[in-house]
Amino acid sequence: xxxxxxxxxxxxxxxxxxxxxxxxxxxxxxxxxxxxxxxxxxxxxxxxxxxxxxxxxxxxxxxxxxxxxxxxxxxxxxxxxxxxxxxxxxxxxxxxxxxxxxxxxxxxxxxxxxxxxxxxxxxxxxxxxxxxxxxxxxxxxxxxxxxxxxxxxxxxxxxxxxxxxxxxxxxxxxxxxxxxxxxxxxxxxxxxxxxxxxxxxxxxxxxxxxxxxxxxxxxxxxxxxxxxxxxxxxxxxxxxxxxxxxxxxxxxxxxxxxxxxxxxxxxxxxxxxxxxxxxxxxxxxxxxxxxxxxxxxxxxxxxxxxxxxxxxxxxxxxxxxxxxxx
Numbered sequence: 001x002x003x004x005x006x007x008x009x010x011x012x013x014x015x016x017x018x019x020x021x022x023x024x025x026x027x028x029x030x031x032x033x034x035x036x037x038x039x040x041x042x043x044x045x046x047x048x049x050x051x052x053x054x055x056x057x058x059x060x061x062x063x064x065x066x067x068x069x070x071x072x073x074x075x076x077x078x079x080x081x082x083x084x085x086x087x088x089x090x091x092x093x094x095x096x097x098x099x100x101x102x103x104x105x106x107x108x109x110x111x112x113x114x115x116x117x118x119x120x121x122x123x124x125x126x127x128x129x130x131x132x133x134x135x136x137x138x139x140x141x142x143x144x145x146x147x148x149x150x151x152x153x154x155x156x157x158x159x160x161x162x163x164x165x166x167x168x169x170x171x172x173x174x175x176x177x178x179x180x181x182x183x184x185x186x187x188x189x190x191x192x193x194x195x196x197x198x199x200x201x202x203x204x205x206x207x208x209x210x211x212x213x214x215x216x217x218x219x220x221x222x223x224x225x226x227x228x229x230x231x232x233x234x235x236x237x238x239x240x241x242x243x244x245x246x247x248x249x250x251x252x253x254x255x256x257x258x259x260x261x262x263x264x265x266x267x268x269x270x271x272x273x274x275x276x277x278x279x280x281x282x283x284x285x286x287x288x289x290x291x292x293x294x295x296x297x298x299x300x301x302x303x304x305x306x307x308x309x310x311x312x313x314x315x316x317x318x319x320x321x322x323x324x325x326x
Contacts, residue, residue: 004274007267011281015063018288022059023051025292027300061190062182062291062305063284065246066256068197070283071204072242073257074264074275078211079235080134084146086257087123087243091152093254095126096247097178098160105163105170113189115177119248120196123240126152131236180253180306182291193245200241201280207235208272215270253306255313256286262316 023035030047037043038051069087076085087093099122100115109115133148160178164171210231213221218228246253263286264278287305290312294303 004268008274008277008281011278011285015281015285015288018285018292019059019063021292022062022288023055026050026055026295027302057185057187057190058182058291059288060187061185061249062288064190064194064197065182065250065253066284066287067280068200068242068246068283069253069256069287070260070279070281071201071276072239072246073259073283074261074272074279075204075207075211075235075239075242076257077261078208078214078272078275079232079239080145081215082145083262084258085149086255087239087246088153088252088254088258089146090130090149090239091126091156092123092130092240092243093247093252094153094156094160095122095124095129096120096244097252098122098156098163099125100177100248101160101163101170101174104173105167108169110173111189113192116192116245116248120240120244123244123247126156127236127240176304177251179304180251180309181304182250182287183302183304185249189249193248196241196245200238200245203234203238203241204276207231207238208276211235211272212270251306253287254310255316256283256309259286259313259316 020032020035023039024030024032030051034043034047035051038048039056072092073086076087076090077083079085080090096119099118100109103109103115103118130145130149130152133152134145164174164178210221210226213224213226214228214231216224221228221231243257260279260282261275264275264282268274268278287309290308291305294305294308297303
């Protein structure tokens with residue numbers, strides 16, 4: 001489709017505009033001219049310090065986390081051939097959250113930058129568990145995957161809550177992080193996960209053409225020369241890297257990974273060679289929009305972005321589940 005490059009370019013322009021609004025809007029609005037002066041070093045102090053010290057890190061982290069979740073979502077749906085799959089519905093976010101809270105409980109961790117390795121470990125274990133639950137007769141069953149991931153999420157979330165209730169210190173340390181937020185994060189929180197984000201994105205682009213064949217079924221894909229097991233393993237590892245990185249930095253932000261692919265498919269079609277870059281744009285666009293809404297609806301207070309996405313995403317999940325059932 002000749003319009004696909006134009007749609008991606010339009011999405012990129014919308015993302016740039018959304019990033020500019022993220023720098024300008026908050027508990028108090030800052031003119032875009034002041035934002036530009038702050039970014040170029042022409043202004044100092046007051047509003048300029050707010051832009052460079054608080055809103056630039058917040059926006060950059062929002063871009064990275066949104067991109068990771070958007071691409072992780074389209075990969076999860078492509079690898080499992082399940083339109084309801086995402087890091088949330090597969091239990092990956094819940095596994096990462098449990099690992100981080102357990103680390104806070106046992107090791108007295110106090111900074112998000114310390115959570116990275118535990119988030120990866122929890123995400124990986126949860127992904128393996130969801131895959132094991134979903135296998136039937138040696139094949140991946142998409143229905144069992146959705147049900148197993150949901151059950152896994154409930155179980156892991158209950159364990160997470162139990163740990164938090166067992167320790168007031170853990171509750172105080174983890175509750176803000178578990179809400180899912182890009183506020184108050186510094187760029188040094190993002191730095192340790194950048195190599196994993198880059199590796200996950202690279203893997204996503206490499207497996208994208210094979211996911212088109214995988215959508216036809218395992219036997220058909222194998223007859224076309226696609227190494228199904230290797231593609232699933234590579235795609236699954238990419239989902240773990242991307243989702244684990246996002247959770248480590250911002251906490252478990254829900255529904256971005258589910259919504260981004262479904263918003264892009266009517267525009268770009270089902271070709272993963274276009275869906276992956278489309279979700280790379282749509283993910284951060286959705287997350288930054290939700291973050292801006294969270295700043296504005298109760299100004300001068302804020303609502304964490306994870307709460308906003310959960311509030312908006314729950315009806316979306318209900319609609320998609322009904323559509324898939326039909």
